[in-house]
Amino acid sequence: MTWLVVLLLLLGRTKAQFHFPNISDRSEPDLEESLLQLLVNLQKEEFFDTLLIYGEDCVFHSISKHLEVSTVLISMGSTPYDWDFSSLTMILSCYSEAEKEYTNRTLMKLQRNRRLIYIQKDIHPESVCYSYSLKEQYNIAMVREDFKDSQVIYACRFFLDSKFEEINLAESRPIYMETFRNMHRKPIKVKADLLAPRSMLYVDKNTGETKLTGYMANLISNFAERLNATLDVEPKENKSNFHEILEKVISDQLDMGITMHTTLHNAPLDTASYPFMLTTYCLMLQIPSKLPYNKVYEMIVDPLVLGITLVLFCILSVLLIYGRKRSWHDLSLANVLLNDVSLRGLLGQSFPFPLNSNGHLKLVFIILCFASVLMTTMYDAYLQSFFTNPPSGPHIRTYQDFSRFRQKLAITGIEVEILNKINNSKFREMKRDDLVVFDDWEECIRLRDSFNLNYSYIVTGDRWSSIAEHQKIFKQPLFYFSNDLCFTRLLYMSIPLRRHLPYRHLFEDHILRQNEFGLVHYWRGHSFFDMVRLGITPLEDLSHPKAYEKSIIMEDVSRILQFYLCGMVFSIFCFLLELGVARWKRRRGTSV
CATH class of the missing domain: 3.40.50 (Rossmann fold)
Structure with missing residues (x-):
């Protein structure tokens, strides 16, 4: 048996040497x-x-x-x-x-x-x-x-x-x-979405050439200069949305797309560069209108402060009643609630000071005067501040508040499609009736950039920076950026690249270096001024401020007059009630 195994091994080795x-x-x-x-x-x-x-x-x-x-x-x-x-x-x-x-x-x-x-x-x-x-x-x-x-x-x-x-x-x-360190003026095929401030067209006054600017366009232009290449931008006139540019990138018709590739887009990551920016995707909501002056008086009266004041009034009234005669003989509900000295003292008005007052009564008067100074100063400061700059009305805090405040959210059909595809939980909280969907995405962008007050809008954090800069010249800001209502707080922005771009590693290194040097932050900070310089955004107040009224009109004090009328009616009622009670007591005494 052993010889048979050895023979088989020798045969196998011979065949292996023959074949290999x-x-x-x-x-x-x-x-x-x-x-x-x-x-x-x-x-x-x-x-x-x-x-x-x-x-x-x-x-x-x-x-x-x-x-x-x-x-x-x-x-x-x-x-x-x-x-x-x-x-x-x-x-x-x-x-x-x-x-x-x-x-x-x-x-x-x-x-x-x-x-x-x-x-x-x-x-x-x-x-x-x-x-x-x-x-x-x-x-x-x-x-x-x-x-x-x-x-x-x-x-x-x-x-x-x-x-x-x-x-x-x-x-x-x-x-x-590294072959692509110097491309010897070879072209890089790109296409821009021409959405300010990411990419904007302008004509160079010195050369007459049509060029691109904007923080995304500058990033790619600097990269082309770094590699000694040229940018082949086709076409230069028409705007394109992200899907059109991405399709050309995937089909190898473009090397790069000057547009935004984000984590919201259902696109292959093979066609996305290293993220060059982290931003948010939140709602741009209308700032509620200022409250009319006649409602300012209600705003300064806080229920808690008013309750504390009434309690203090009752305590001071009780102390004044006891301090005069050192007894509780005159203590009654009417004397406490209608105490003339305590009421006028808290309102900062003069009141009679009794002669030969004892030490306890003087101490109560000191407390009363100190409380009146605090209360009148506080309410006077509130009143003057609110008359100078009245507070705004209630803000939208949840997605359901759109229906309550009868506001609409303008959104493009592309955004609706993307948010539905990724099954965004925040977007599902929005009611369909609160949305106005624009099939023409350029129209929706135009309304947002013109600060149209018929809608609220969706905006990324990087775009909001230029909008906020524009609103600094407004007399009254029209919109605010809601950090509470965001569809996503981690929105990574990348550049679309074709799959087999041979200098992808050089471009991603370029992105990191531009961010490290602070150039992207600098370009974003100057986006608004670039838009003004190119005539894309007017340098004017689009808030349409109302004419300044130099004096208070009757309508502004209407609530005070209403309170005054109610107080007079109540006083007359109490006076008549007092006369009626006195006459009833006299008749009763006469009959007895």
Whole structure:
């Protein structure tokens, strides 16, 4: 039995050697050593911990076992799954057409990785560079079979007249370069939504060219200058909404979209850049109108303060009654509630001071005078302040208050669709009758920017900053930003980018640097002044303030006159009641 097992093992080994001959026997030792040394040097320049080898039976297979890194062999030229290995990967190809990846996520993850390709003598390096440029893979280097003798590496250079460069290892020139650091005035295709203050068109007075400005447009314009590229903006006249721009980005018609890609949009994250701004998405509500002057008198009388004053009045009345004769003989409900001295004292009026007052009574008078000074000063300050600047009416605190205050929320059909798709819980609290949906989103934006008081609106935090700046020149602000009624407080804003944009990493680094330097904050802070300079927003008071009334009219004191009339009627009633009681007592005494 043992001999049978040994015989089978020998047979299996013989068949394995027949089907899988030793690769190292096929390659020349000198070429292997040269390529191995090259990979070691490349690992020192930029570390990699994984080798990804495409193709069958070439010199790369034999030298991979000499490197202390993980090796993945893909003989069929593609992986039918998303790449989940380390991003520190070096890609080796046995021939120019060995790599045949087709999975989008894998292509995106491996797009920037360095590639070393083994080509035959009849393959021209320029054709290889062109083939990989179609796949937007640019970190390409090639070696031939005579590398051990020539020590020459062919590196692709895409923005130069010569599409590749011969590099000798004896030279100190880099093999792999960041190609897009200098794009040599190549165009970047963009499209702007032309929504102020994100992107605005203007004509340069010096050159006569139509240019873009705004905090989003400036971000991309600076990026183009940084890469020595140009912006190809098409078309420049028409406004476009986010969906139109995103569709062109997804279909690779645009490199970038100068618009807002937010977490509310149900769009693939592959087409979104690194977030460059965090903002909110809240309601822009009308400031309630000022209360009329005739209601100011009601506002200054707080029920709690009035109750404390009445209690103090009763206590002082009781102390005055007891302090005069040191007895409770005159204590009655009428003497407490209708105490003339206590009433006039609290109102700050003069009252008779009895002669030969004892110490207790003088102490009560001091308390009464001190209380009258506090109360009259407080109410006089309230009255003058409210007459100078009357308080506003009740504010909207919940989504249900729209019905109670008979206000409407203007919203675009696009926003309704987005909020319904993400199933926003706050939006579901709004009643359908409280919404006015505009199919024409430009009309809704125009009403909001003109401060139309027929509606309230939805606005992002970044747009509100310019609206608030505009309202500083108003005599009376018209709208306020409600931090209590927000559909989301964490709204990440990004730039739409096409999936396989080869300089995505440079743009995201640019976003971080612009924010770090404070340029985005500076552009946002000057948005309103840019809109005024370009004639988009008028520098005028749109609040339509009412004419200033120099004096108080009869209507302003109507409530006081009503209170006075009620008090006079009550006094007359008490006087007549007193006369009636006195006459009834006399008749009763006469009859007795």
